[in-house]
Amino acid sequence: xxxxxxxxxxxxxxxxxxxxxxxxxxxxxxxxxxxxxxxxxxxxxxxxxxxxxxxxxxxxxxxxxxxxxxxxxxxxxxxxxxxxxxxxxxxxxxxxxxxxxxxxxxxxxxxxxxxxxxxxxxxxxxxxxxxxxxxxxxxxxxxxxxxxxxxxxxxxxxxxxxxxxxxxxxxxxxxxxxxxxxxxxxxxxxxxxxxxxxxxxxxxxxxxxxxxxxxxxxxxxxxxxxxxxxxxxxxxxxxxxxxxxxxxxxxxxxxxxxxxxxxxxxxxxxxxxxxxxxxxxxxxxxxxxxxxxxxxxxxxxxxxxxxxxxxxxxxxxxxxxxxxxxxxxxxxxxxxxxxxxxxxxxxxxxxxxxxxxxxxxxxxxxxxxxxxxxxxxxxxxxxxxxxxxxxxxxxxxxxxxxxxxxxxxxxxxxxxxxxxxxxxxxxxxxxxxxxxxxxxxxxxxxxxxxxxxxxxxxxxxxxxxxxxxxxxxxxxxxxxxxxxxxxxxxxxxxxxxxxxxxxxxxxxxxxxxxxxxxxxxxxxxxxxxxxxxxxxxxxxxxxxxxxxxxxxxxxxxxxxxxxxxxxxxxxxxxxxxxxxxxxxxxxxxxxxxxxxxxxxxxxxxxxxxxxxxxxxxxxxxxxxxxxxxxxxxxxxxxxxxxxxxxxxxxxxxxxxxxxxxxxxxxxxxxxxxxxxxxxxxxxxxxxxxxxxxxxxxxxxxxxxxxxxxxxxxxxxxxxxxxxxxxxxxxxxxxxxxxxxxxxxxxxxxxxxxxxxxxxxxxxxxxxxxxxxxxxxxxxxxxxxxxxxxxxxxxxxxxxxxxxxx
Amino acid sequence: xxxxxxxxxxxxxxxxxxxxxxxxxxxxxxxxxxxxxxxxxxxxxxxxxxxxxxxxxxxxxxxxxxxxxxxxxxxxxxxxxxxxxxxxxxxxxxxxxxxxxxxxxxxxxxxxxxxxxxxxxxxxxxxxxxxxxxxxxxxx
Numbered sequence: 036x037x038x039x040x041x042x043x044x045x046x047x048x049x050x051x052x053x054x055x056x057x058x059x060x061x062x063x064x065x066x067x068x069x070x071x072x073x074x075x076x077x078x079x080x081x082x083x084x085x086x087x088x089x090x091x092x093x094x095x096x097x098x099x100x101x102x103x104x105x106x107x108x109x110x111x112x113x114x115x116x117x118x119x120x121x122x123x124x125x126x127x128x129x130x131x132x133x134x135x136x137x138x139x140x141x142x143x144x145x146x147x148x149x150x151x152x153x154x155x156x157x158x159x160x161x162x163x164x165x166x167x168x169x170x171x172x173x174x175x176x177x178x179x180x181x182x183x184x185x186x187x188x189x190x191x192x193x194x195x196x197x198x199x200x201x202x203x204x205x206x207x208x209x210x211x212x213x214x215x216x217x218x219x220x221x222x223x224x225x226x227x228x229x230x231x232x233x234x235x236x237x238x239x240x241x242x243x244x245x246x247x248x249x250x251x252x253x254x255x256x257x258x259x260x261x262x263x264x265x266x267x268x269x270x271x272x273x274x275x276x277x278x279x280x281x282x283x284x285x286x287x288x289x290x291x292x293x294x295x296x297x298x299x300x301x302x303x304x305x306x307x308x309x310x311x312x313x314x315x316x317x318x319x320x321x322x323x324x325x326x327x328x329x330x331x332x333x334x335x336x337x338x339x340x341x342x343x344x345x346x347x348x349x350x351x352x353x354x355x356x357x358x359x360x361x362x363x364x365x366x367x368x369x370x371x372x373x374x375x376x377x378x379x380x381x382x383x384x385x386x387x388x389x390x391x392x393x394x395x396x397x398x399x400x401x402x403x404x405x406x407x408x409x410x411x412x413x414x415x416x417x418x419x420x421x422x423x424x425x426x427x428x429x430x431x432x433x434x435x436x437x438x439x440x441x442x443x444x445x446x447x448x449x450x451x452x453x454x455x456x457x458x459x460x461x462x463x464x465x466x467x468x469x470x471x472x473x474x475x476x477x478x479x480x481x482x483x484x485x486x487x488x489x490x491x492x493x494x495x496x497x498x499x500x501x502x503x504x505x506x507x508x509x510x511x512x513x514x515x516x517x518x519x520x521x522x523x524x525x526x527x528x529x530x531x532x533x534x535x536x537x538x539x540x541x542x543x544x545x546x547x548x549x550x551x552x553x554x555x556x557x558x559x560x561x562x563x564x565x566x567x568x569x570x571x572x573x574x575x576x577x578x579x580x581x582x583x584x585x586x587x588x589x590x591x592x593x594x595x596x597x598x599x600x601x602x603x604x605x606x607x608x609x610x611x612x613x614x615x616x617x618x619x620x621x622x623x624x625x626x627x628x629x630x631x632x633x634x635x636x637x638x639x640x641x642x643x644x645x646x647x648x649x650x651x652x653x654x655x656x657x658x659x660x661x662x663x664x665x666x667x668x669x670x671x672x673x674x675x676x677x678x679x680x681x682x683x684x685x686x687x688x689x690x691x692x693x694x695x696x697x698x699x700x701x702x703x704x705x706x707x708x709x710x711x712x713x714x715x716x717x718x719x720x721x722x723x724x725x726x727x728x729x730x731x732x733x734x735x736x737x738x739x740x741x742x743x744x745x746x747x748x749x750x751x752x753x754x755x756x757x758x759x760x761x762x763x764x765x766x767x768x769x770x771x772x773x774x775x776x777x778x779x780x781x782x783x784x785x786x787x788x789x790x791x792x793x794x795x796x797x798x799x800x801x802x803x804x805x806x807x808x809x810x811x812x813x814x815x816x817x818x819x820x821x822x823x824x825x826x827x828x829x830x831x832x833x834x835x836x837x838x839x840x
Numbered sequence: 841x842x843x844x845x846x847x848x849x850x851x852x853x854x855x856x857x858x859x860x861x862x863x864x865x866x867x868x869x870x871x872x873x874x875x876x877x878x879x880x881x882x883x884x885x886x887x888x889x890x891x892x893x894x895x896x897x898x899x900x901x902x903x904x905x906x907x908x909x910x911x912x913x914x915x916x917x918x919x920x921x922x923x924x925x926x927x928x929x930x931x932x933x934x935x936x937x938x939x940x941x942x943x944x945x946x947x948x949x950x951x952x953x954x955x956x957x958x959x960x961x962x963x964x965x966x967x968x969x970x971x972x973x974x975x976x977x978x979x980x
Contacts, residue, residue: 711874712874712879715866715875715879716878716879716882719882719883719886720882723882723969730976790938791871791938791950791952792872792952792954793871794871794872794873794875794876796874797870797871797875797876797958798871798954800876800878801876801877801936801958801961802936802954805923805936805957806923806934808919808957809957812960812965815965816912816913816915816916816964816967816968818968818972819967819968819969819971822971822972822975822976823909823971823975826979
């Protein structure tokens with residue numbers, strides 16, 4: 036319960052921020068904010084001993100009990116790892132932002148409110164056991180990240196990036212919700228834990244693959260996997276602390292979290308293994324390849340993040356593949372899950388610090404364009420040192436954490452090569468080669484990032500500001516992260532035992548009963564030459580060679596045509612969605628009542644005839660019909676003649692008079708069919724309405740008054756004929772299949788005895804069903820008052836301002 | 841005043857009462873023979889329209905100083921009042937009552953509360969029709 040409430044601590048603190056930001060102007064608001072992630076970090080550290088031994092903590096708060104929806108805080112190895120990342124890096128980012136954002140020029144209140152909102156959302160995502168709550172927090176991360184990306188909302192690029200990331204991640208979020216609902220339909224519960232316990236039964240279900248694909252769509256969009264990665268480079272318009280926090284360490288890992296969390300459920304499916312691994316490797320390759328093309332520091336880092344996320348994703352796929360391997364815990368397959376989680380920690384550390392370095396460079400030189408930078412090593416030695424640590428770790432070199440995770444990754448990829456799960460057995464080898472090439476490119480862009488910025492010739496005339504070392508406060512956070520990167524290399528098993536193993540046990544419960552079963556020992560040097568080490572040496576040699584020749588082949592990227600890119604695809608989709616849909620709706624909403632009537636009549640015809648045929652209701656029988664006398668025939672002939680005259684009349688007056696003839700003939704029909712009340716009323720009403728028609732005819736404007744024969748339109752004729760046909764068929768079918776006898780016998784019997792009257796029609800009108808009559812006279816009153824209002828109240832016509840709307 | 845319409849005006853003076861009486865007859869006869877408030881009201885209105893044709897708006901409104909809008913309201917109230925009066929006698933809404941009375945001059949007559957409801961209908965129909973015709977007629 037406490038742990039659930041603590042999820043909302045950042046948002047609760049955010050409520051106070053506007054007060055502080057406006058009242059206490061002397062102190063940077065960030066200092067107050069800093070306390071929140073620090074305290075939460077300490078709180079979550081307290082769970083470490085419990086979780087290390089395989090324990091879990093469950094807090095629950097009922098939300099909508101009737102639907103089984105609750106807010107939960109489920110802390111096991113995996114969610115604890117993420118919670119520590121979120122709060123720990125959150126604290127460092129807040130500290131960094133204090134020095135990065137100017138307290139007089141920026142709207143700090145907004146920034147920290149959004150950031151704290153995001154923190155709550157992220158904690159909620161990783162700790163929710165209930166899928167609906169998970170989805171709620173998930174969308175909250177999308178919304179708060181939208182706000183953060185668009186923080187400088189006066190810039191066009193910011194708004195564009197914010198919208199793009201919103202569209203893509205919310206699309207994925209909705210797909211994911213669909214997956215969750217399907218899981219609920221299969222398992223009958225929203226709880227992930229309970230679903231895991233029935234994973235094998237779920238795998239038999241026909242909806243299983245659908246749920247799988249939908250949930251993966253959510254994970255892929257959020258974690259910027261191919262082809263959904265395109266929002267991430269555009270999200271670099273956000274302030275750098277935001278990029279460091281959201282787009283390297285936390286939000287983009289929400290998708291990884293989702294994949295890791297649902298691996299125990301979906302690992303039984305080969306589709307899952309396939310999709311996660313292949314998309315991961317493809318993203319890894321694609322991202323690392325295009326990172327070298329970028330000229331913006333943050334652009335390089337964005338593509339690098341995409342690529343590293345692909346790496347982790349592919350390892351998670353391999354971890355799921357272990358499910359299909361006999362005795363996986365004893366083979367090489369045990370490394371994949373460990374590699375994924377280990378690299379996740381590593382990546383959060385070094386990528387966070389690299390983003391902060393990019394921010395520092397931007398802050399101190401005024402540009403992030405790598406073509407203008409160079410030779411900053413002597414001017415910014417501390418920054419350079421930290422950047423070097425981060426980059427070499429990213430490239431996978433010793434003595435940094437990245438080296439270890441790269442080795443584990445290669446082991447994992449090697450294990451995939453041995454897997455016979457993939458249809459062509461050589462596919463695993465293809466993945467391995469792709470991963471190796473991607474690692475070479477990773478090496479190149481890591482060097483490209485650090486050496487193009489800090490070595491070479493200093494170009495002071497190109498820089499908006501004269502470069503100098505950053506203030507100490509700004510360097511603290513990246514320095515701390517850099518130290519962690521180094522520390523991971525020297526004591527990998529400390530972090531492995533306390534954090535990674537419990538998480539691995541949570542991801543692969545089908546292999547390990549408790550964290551202590553995870554039999555992986557990380558060492559920088561295993562004492563003998565392993566294939567992984569050979570591959571790493573190959574990466575270094577190839578990478579160094581290609582990097583030194585970079586100017587010669589970087590032009591290769593320009594060969595790739597711009598209009599074939601995924602960004603172009605996104606843009607044209609958006610253009611289509613906007614103008615295309617607009618054109619579509621304008622094509623049928625043309626403002627002509629004629630067209631709308633055609634749609635309606637066509638609809639009536641299609642639906643009416645369709646249901647007549649589909650329901651087998653088209654029955655025409657003349658059984659029990661009355662005989663037709665000469666009077667009826669004569670009247671009908673007159674009626675048809677008058678109707679035809681109305682249709683073909685050249686002059687309006689002729690049409691009005693023949694319409695009157697139709698009305699009087701109908702009155703005569705009423706007489707013939709023995710309905711004196713109807714006949715009386717019809718006669719009088721017809722007279723009045725013909726008089727009103729004549730009035731309207733007389734007042735037609737002179738200018739356009741020409742007695743012209745209406746144009747004959749074949750389409751109209753067909754529609755009119757079909758509606759007439761439909762109505763005739765309907766009438767005949769309903770008469771032919773009368774199911775129940777009429778109620779009129781009752782009226783006949785009781786009209787005198789019960790109602791004290793003789794005229795059944797009138798007694799029905801005023802007594803049996805007087806209710807109808809009452810509201811009909813109300814209708815008449817409204818019509819009269821409406822006419823008075825329309826004719827007498829002409830306020831709008833006098834003032835010309837109202838008319839031109 | 842259209843001075844050349846002597847025949848029309850004279851005829852109207854006679855015919856108006858004939859139509860009016862016929863309308864009243866149709867109205868009262870409604871419960872047992874064809875007719876009722878609706879036709880009765882329309883016929884009454886047409887009698888007044890005849891007056892309007894023969895004379896002019898001003899003369900007619902002086903001769904028949906009705907506010908037809910208020911007539912609509914009275915008609916609606918009467919109809920609703922008749923319908924809801926039954927609630928006072930602890931019977932469902934819209935329950936009519938009737939009985940036979942021995943009235944002086946008329947002899948034994950049936951009085952039916954539906955007649956009051958029909959009177960409401962009659963007034964609304966007359967009021968609405970006249971309102972429509974007068975409004976359109978007086979518009980220029």
